[in-house]
Amino acid sequence: MTDSTSYELTLNGEHHRLTLDILNKYNVQGPRYTSYPTAPEWTDAFDLNRYEQSLAEVDALLPRRPLSLYFHLPFCESLCLFCGCNVVIRRDKQVSVPYLQRLEQEIVRMSRWVGSERNVVQLHWGGGTPTYLTPGQAEELFGVISDRFHFAPDAEIGIEVDPRVTTEEHVRVLRRLGFNRISMGVQDFNPKVQQTVHRIQPYELTRNLVELCRELGFGSINLDLIYGLPYQTPESFADSVEKVIRISPNRVAMYSYAHVPWLKKQQGSFARHLPEGLDKFKLFQTGIRLFTEAGYRYIGMDHFAKPDDELAIAQDDKTLHRNFQGYSTRAHADLYAMGVSAISSVGRVYAQNHRDLDSYYRALDEGRAPAFRGCTMTDDDVLRRALITRMLCHRMISKPELEAEFGVVFDDYFHVEQAGLEVLEKDGLITRDELTISATPLGAIFLRNIAMVFDRYLGRKGQEQLVFSRTL
Numbered sequence: 486m487t488d489s490t491s492y493e494l495t496l497n498g499e500h501h502r503l504t505l506d507i508l509n510k511y512n513v514q515g516p517r518y519t520s521y522p523t524a525p526e527w528t529d530a531f532d533l534n535r536y537e538q539s540l541a542e543v544d545a546l547l548p549r550r551p552l553s554l555y556f557h558l559p560f561c562e563s564l565c566l567f568c569g570c571n572v573v574i575r576r577d578k579q580v581s582v583p584y585l586q587r588l589e590q591e592i593v594r595m596s597r598w599v600g601s602e603r604n605v606v607q608l609h610w611g612g613g614t615p616t617y618l619t620p621g622q623a624e625e626l627f628g629v630i631s632d633r634f635h636f637a638p639d640a641e642i643g644i645e646v647d648p649r650v651t652t653e654e655h656v657r658v659l660r661r662l663g664f665n666r667i668s669m670g671v672q673d674f675n676p677k678v679q680q681t682v683h684r685i686q687p688y689e690l691t692r693n694l695v696e697l698c699r700e701l702g703f704g705s706i707n708l709d710l711i712y713g714l715p716y717q718t719p720e721s722f723a724d725s726v727e728k729v730i731r732i733s734p735n736r737v738a739m740y741s742y743a744h745v746p747w748l749k750k751q752q753g754s755f756a757r758h759l760p761e762g763l764d765k766f767k768l769f770q771t772g773i774r775l776f777t778e779a780g781y782r783y784i785g786m787d788h789f790a791k792p793d794d795e796l797a798i799a800q801d802d803k804t805l806h807r808n809f810q811g812y813s814t815r816a817h818a819d820l821y822a823m824g825v826s827a828i829s830s831v832g833r834v835y836a837q838n839h840r841d842l843d844s845y846y847r848a849l850d851e852g853r854a855p856a857f858r859g860c861t862m863t864d865d866d867v868l869r870r871a872l873i874t875r876m877l878c879h880r881m882i883s884k885p886e887l888e889a890e891f892g893v894v895f896d897d898y899f900h901v902e903q904a905g906l907e908v909l910e911k912d913g914l915i916t917r918d919e920l921t922i923s924a925t926p927l928g929a930i931f932l933r934n935i936a937m938v939f940d941r942y943l944g945r946k947g948q949e950q951l952v953f954s955r956t957l
């Protein structure tokens with residue numbers, strides 16, 4: 486039986502209608518495509534010697550290729566129950582001392598594969614909670630990094646902070662070191678939601694920290710929200726969104742709560758209070774309407790930006806890129822990621838570090854690269870990654886562009902995908918002509934589903950049943 490009940494979706498000033506049938510059909514488990522092939526396809530039979538050799542090869546081949554650096558700082562003082570990140574919860578801050586020693590070892594090791602002509606155009610500290618470190622530790626770590634890598638004058642230097650543990654001294658030190666972007670987790674301002682997920686964070690705390698960062702000259706401030714948390718209603722979520730709009734960050738990430746209790750057991754504690762299906766969609770609908778009415782541009786997936794923000798400008802210029810941190814304005818940079826569980830993407834290689842501290846420490850202490858799994862892309866992977874990235878960033882694919890770049894005849898090469906594309910077209914998510922495939926405004930909220938048509942690995946082993954969260 487079909488259900489053509491429809492719901493309004495206001496997107497970048499335009500009104501669209503979405504039927505319940507389409508919503509149910511496309512709200513399925515699927516990858517977020519921060520990489521392609523996606524992580525479940527990587528193998529721990531990955532050859533580590535070959536990995537470091539390929540780092541050297543990339544460096545020799547492209548001695549001026551820009552760098553993006555990521556550092557994973559996994560510690561948090563307490564666990565937010567919704568959290569899906571790789572975190573280590575410790576109140577005793579001494580735990581950071583041996584970690585920083587190993588991180589320094591890894592920085593030294595990794596920098597050996599990077600020639601002196603390569604500039605860092607982007608650096609990001611993520612976590613966990615990077616401001617779990619004391620301001621002094623942050624300064625020391627930044628010193629180690631700057632001794633080993635050369636920064637471009639206009640480098641984007643960003644950090645994720647938790648307002649609950651971030652002091653004025655932290656942000657003053659970070660700014661002095663050159664950090665120019667800051668991202669804060671909010672998730673929701675509603676007290677009942679905050680209590681249920683064990684994250685009490687008053688509105689004033691976030692607002693005051695944003696104001697301080699602005700005074701100090703951070704060029705871009707991002708706030709994160711999550712929709713789909715326990716006890717959220719469209720009304721309560723609208724209140725949180727309006728509070729964020731009042732704070733007026735340059736960017737907002739509004740993530741879909743990923744319910745994966747088979748991976749994160751603590752999520753089971755509130756499972757019966759989760760808004761699901763249509764209820765969850767109404768939260769998304771509320772957020773997208775309020776942010777776009779307030780003048781934010783919907784970039785795609787989970788991201789909004791003010792029209793003068795680099796992210797929106799990069800989307801217009803078609804220089805927007807996607808990596809493990811989400812959307813990025815620094816395309817064509819190799820990503821060297823350090824720290825426990827960090828994922829590097831260099832040339833054709835993805836490599837992920839050990840996910841537990843003991844294995845990460847042991848590898849470095851024994852003089853080995855701390856990676857444990859990875860993948861070397863085939864020619865087909867490289868083509869599909871380019872295609873998927875373009876769809877997620879620009880919402881369209883130019884067939885002649887891909888044909889010229891990869892030496893294929895698009896419609897022949899992707900003949901198997903035609904059936905899937907036809908369905909997407911019939912459902913109003915894409916339009917097609919001889920030269921392009923474009924997401925419609927409605928398709929913009931289902932970009933993951935469009936990308937899934939081109940994912941050669943999907944469906945094997947029934948992996949989407951086991952690994953991925955839902956697309957909405």
Ligand code: SF4
Pocket residue numbers: 560561563564565568569570572612613614647670
């Ligand atoms: S502070 Fe962030 S990383 Fe740490 S537990 Fe909470 S959500 Fe996870």
